């Protein structure tokens with residue numbers, strides 16, 4: 047018999063091992079990756095706590111104690127879960143973490159956001175090997191359920207006594223890939239709304255051309271929504287705003303028709319029809335104006351329409367301010383962060399609003415400054431896409447970047463109160 051295969055002792059291999067846990071919704075495996083990360087943290091001599099605010103939805107909290115634990119701490123967050131993948135559409139199985147000859151590691155979660163999960167720990171490994179001693183305490187959190195809104199994950203965590211006791215002064219959470227050689231940093235998220243519009247109307251023979259059918263009513267709404275979508279796109283195409291600075295609306299499901307064993311009944315017009323939309327509002331948008339538009343134009347009662355808006359998370363912080371982290375001198379963390387990127391030999395792009403949404407909004411809601419940041423340059427943006435991958439060299443460079451960030455931020459002692 048051959049001896050059990052030993053996993054190679056490399057950062058890339060640890061990344062691949064972490065990518066192989068199937069953490070896709072609707073049934074993410076949380077226990078196995080948490081025990082894997084726990085053993086990594088143990089091997090680094092870090093403090094480990096597993097919190098469970100909701101049964102079977104663990105929050106893993108790892109701590110590297112600083113020499114001055116009375117200073118506000120730093121938190122590096124990532125989520126454990128992933129969106130689903132359609133394996134038949136992938137060139138390599140989505141949980142295989144296949145490394146190709148050109149250095150691409152294919153996996154659901156390679157960019158979103160299992161890279162940073164391992165990079166945080168690898169950066170600490172390297173700093174410890176060099177006998178670096180942090181001044182501020184450093185925490186790393188691994189939270190469940192980000193992809194379904196974070197309500198049983200980060201939201202519960204940040205509202206807990208355990209979180210309050212961490213005295214967090216500054217947070218880094220996930221960002222998005224950069225297609226050029228500049229690192230991207232995000233000071234706000236767009237807020238997600240799920241919009242479901244329903245139409246009712248007279249049923250009838252498939253050959254008749256009557257007014258106010260459910261399908262006709264729904265299609266009219268789809269046209270109106272599409273015109274709004276075009277108007278937002280035009281602003282972007284004219285160069286007047288970035289993608290993430292306008293309101294996005296995209297249809298994500300359509301539900302109608304009378305089922306038959308072979309598909310749908312073709313000669314009946316249905317009496318009900320439904321469509322779902324993913325909306326994202328930048329922090330500058332007026333939510334009330336949007337609600338008015340939906341009520342009056344997108345799903346008007348006079349066209350037999352009803353609608354439901356599910357707001358996925360907060361729009362304002364506890365002081366009533368939009369959820370934005372300052373990127374000027376009023377935020378001392380900004381310059382320390384900038385210096386760390388420069389020290390790593392990196393170029394930083396102009397700070398942006400994130401087009402999507404992260405757990406950062408729950409920390410910003412408490413008034414804590416948070417940047418979204420995933421160190422991936424020269425990388426196509428593949429989050430939630432088929433064939434998500436990250437290059438090994440990009441992953442390794444990211445570790446080095448975090449070494450500079452962690453050391454720079456943890457030694458930053460001015461303004462003790464922040």
Ligand code: MET
Pocket residue numbers: 192193194195196238358402403404
């Ligand atoms: C619905 S909360 C956000 C989930 C996910 N990160 C997204 O942006 O779609």
Ligand SMILES: [Zn+2]
Pocket residue numbers: 125158159192220
């Ligand atoms: Zn993510």
Ligand SMILES: [Zn+2]
Pocket residue numbers: 129158193429430
């Ligand atoms: Zn995601």
